Amino acid sequence: MISETIKQRLATIEQLPSPLNTMLKDLPIEQLGYFSSTQVDDMCQAMTISRAELGLVLLPLASSFAVAPVSNFHVGAVAFDSAGNAYLGANFEFAGNHIGQTIHAEQSAIAHMWQRGATELALLVINYAPCGHCRQFINEVNIADKILRQADDENSHCQQDSVDTVDMAHAQAIHAHDHCHAPYSGNKCGIALEYAIEDTEKEDNTEIVTGRYAENAAYNPSLPALQVALNFRRMQGKDWQNIKRVVMVETTTNFSQVENTRSLLASINQSTNQDIPIEWYKGSANQSYLYNLQTHAIISVKTKHT
Known part of the structure; x- marks a missing residue:
């Protein structure tokens, strides 16, 4: 909107x-x-x-x-x-x-x-x-060595076109996770926010905005995946409230972004009184699946090992 x-x-x-x-x-x-x-x-x-x-x-x-x-x-x-x-x-x-x-x-x-x-x-x-x-x-x-460079697909572990997923939100969250910038902690994170759109002529009446973690050597100036997604949404001239669904994929090391993400989502959805649960998945470069930490569901992923 x-x-x-x-x-x-x-x-x-x-x-x-x-x-x-x-x-x-x-x-x-x-x-x-x-x-x-x-x-x-x-x-x-x-x-x-x-x-x-x-x-x-x-x-x-x-x-x-x-x-x-x-x-x-x-x-x-x-x-x-x-x-x-x-x-x-x-x-x-x-x-x-x-x-x-x-x-x-x-x-x-x-x-x-x-x-x-x-x-x-x-x-x-x-x-x-x-x-x-x-x-x-x-x-x-x-x-950084080309911080803004897209990750080399040959070294990509969770490629969007090689993921067996239920829907595009999963695929895009995985893609964002795989193309983030986390060289210091190794804590990769990608997120997909799903919004309803008013275009009734489209068969799929949702649009997805993604974000990926942008890490900084000093840590505090790092930009979390959710903020990157909200920023992109706003710079398209759109409101960021009324999120219908959130899919988050992390390769966690010593910390996680999920609690800060949950807190910020609660703040921006205050006006709608909506409690948006996060579909939170743990990804790994050495595993051939993503594991939902809440429902224990498994999404199959065809990995490339480097």
Whole structure:
């Protein structure tokens, strides 16, 4: 469902300099969080500005996606990949939950870029100096060996096209688990959130949003799988409430994300009074199945051992 809050805030488009406001005003909300390199070049040429300058101009648009019930302080960020595509990000806070669950705007833009399959961060534009938390998160992109690279399918243990699953939510959660970034703890985690859609013409009236764990060497700046999924949902201009189903896959080591995930889900679903159970599966690179820790059900997986 398209967010009414974002709809109201997008009146800011009219305040953007001409001709940018004209170029953007007729685009659907779903297309205002991401711009292809062609669109970026067209906007830069129309305004005779650089990509960095365009990023600054787009910051008010990026901040319109923010959710800040605690601070009431909306922050925007714009990330450009090496191909010139632009990915907007904003800060997200969660009322009634630990402030440490917050997604910072810099994290949002980078995670948005990662979820769309980008491979290299070339430029990050923000409207305030990054905090130490975000500096460490950004540094991970610089020091990691292609942190934003998709995992090599030949070294992938739980491939989406080789999974015997009951439904797509299982398959996509497994795929997210297998393509996360957890080089320090080895605690891989992927999640799939299932939402109902209003398009009655479709035989399947659900849509799935996935998230994968983005680990940081300092641990605290890491971005959990649920936050990555919620961030992507919001940057598509959609509300993240009214989740119908949650499937989570973990290769647990010394910790688990399931309790923090359960707590945050309870917070964001407060308005609907829904208690959404997590279908929680334990995955392993050395096993040929996923084990549901609650129902004891087994999902068969064809693994590749490396």
